[in-house]
Amino acid sequence: MRALVTGSAGFVGRHMVVELRRRGWDVQCCDIVDGLDALHVFTFERDRFDLVVHAAASSPHRAAIDSQPVHFARNVQLDAAMFDWAVRTGQGRVLYLSSSAAYPLDLQTDPKWGSLVEDAIALAAVREPDAVYGWAKVTGERLAAAARKAGLPVTVVRPFSGYGADQTEDFPFRALVERARRREDPYTIWGDGQQVRDWIHIDDVIAGALAVVESGTEEPVNLCTGIGTSMLDLAGMACEQVGYEPEFEFRLDRPAGVAYRVGDPSRLYQYYKPAVTLADGVDRALSGG
Incomplete structure (x- = not known):
């Protein structure tokens, strides 16, 4: 089995490469930091792969999302070129890594709205997602739907x-x-520290994504745990494991993101259940593992 992984030097990409090779796949890597631009591949590559993992993206972290909207154009360009190439060359299956940022902002303002379910995104009537990165991912999902109609498994x-x-x-x-x-000490946290996130370890992101690929489902699937933990609680967990009690300083002038973003894992549970707890993940990070 042959796979192409774009963005192979990035966080998700490099873990995907390791896991696919561990499972016996022949993996071709593609990352601009290694001198191979994905746009070049999508122009000239004619080989057929059993799986294309599209993890290439332009700076998908909070500071860049909020302060450098040009990344929207770059990410949409990457996604459009990839889907066009995959359809033209008859690729086996594409794994498109969307994002929880694609969910409507109005559902992420308060815990009372509950966990985010996949059907909350209606591609035919899109509600405002989180920043330009969310718009890029919604656009990518619409491109995925069009490619699927053209016969590409996505x-x-x-x-x-x-x-x-x-x-x-x-x-x-x-x-x-x-x-x-x-x-x-003081220990700085961007925002008021009450922003809640659904933290999922990279091992579970990769294993969950591949389990969804193997299922062949055409429905979008959340990669999440269903457990919400605030930035302040995560910071407190890390400080407790280190063994000190700092004063917390909240930077309200820094990008903080939405108030509450927790996923509903029900659909994911049909194929995979995350195994790494947040406490274990913190311990691994502090121990360098």
Whole structure:
């Protein structure tokens, strides 16, 4: 079995490459940091792959999302080129990594609205998603639907707050853990600390995505745990494991994102159940594993 992984040097991409190879796949990597632009591949590549994992994206972290809207154009360009190429060349199946940012903003303002279910996104009548990154992912899902109608098998997954020990500090989990490791005092948190996220370990993101691929379902599937934890509680968990009690300083002038984003894992549970708890994930990150 042959796979192409775009964005193979990124956080999700490199974990996907490792897992596919562990399962015996022949994997071709593609990442601009390694000198191979995905747009070049989508122009000239004619080989057929059993699976195309499209993880290439332009700076999908909060600061870039909020301050550099040009990433919208770059991400849409990447997605459109990929789907056009996959249809033209008859690729086996595409795994499209959408995002929980695609969900309507008005459902992420208060816990009373509950967990986000896949059907909350109606591609025929899209409600405003989270920032330009959310718009890019909604657009990508519409491209996926069009490609599916053209005969291309497409799997769409929506990862929530994926995390792991080898993320950069551009992402909140690693930033919060590293501040604890450095025993910073005061300990800075962007926003008021009450923003709630559904944290899912990268091992479960990869295993869950591949389980959905294997199912062959054409429905979008959340990659989530269904458990909400605030930024402040995550910071407190990391500080407790390190063994100190800092003063928390809340930076209301920094990008904080939506108030409440937790996924409904019911559909995912048909194919896979996440195995790594957040406490275990924090421990792994602090121990370097």
